[in-house]
Amino acid sequence: AISDSKSIRLAVCLKADDTYIGNVYVTDINMTNRSGVSHVLIGEEAYWGQGYATEAYQQLLEYAFNERALHRLVAHILEDNIASQRMHEKCGYKREGVLRESVFKNGRWQNQVVMSILEDEYRNR
Secondary structure, three states, X not given: OOOOOOOEEEEEEOOOOOOEEEEEEEEEEEOOOOEEEEEEEEOOHHHOOOOHHHXXXXXXXXXXXXXXXXXXXXXXXXXXXXXXXXXXXXXXXXXXXXXXXXXXXXXXXXXXXXXXXXXXXXHHO
């Protein structure tokens, strides 16, 4: 993963004891457009809602914009996942629209909210 120019894959670990709790990613990096797709996963529910995803995402954004010189990141979030949408807003993402019935999950079609952040929005937040 370290030498993969089309993705950034980082583990999320607790500072106190290095317990692995999830991942943050940028995938589908396109250096012509300097863009990518961002993702976060905190696996166990016991770690949700404690700010770990926000902190990890902010570090991912710093790396993506400062070290990899990306211009735009986009995220696709299940419409029902209000907590994830709020976390993205805290990190500076803006809502662009909705992909209607774009994912079949848990036995039903679900919408995805499209959110993005631009390099200058990251720097000016």
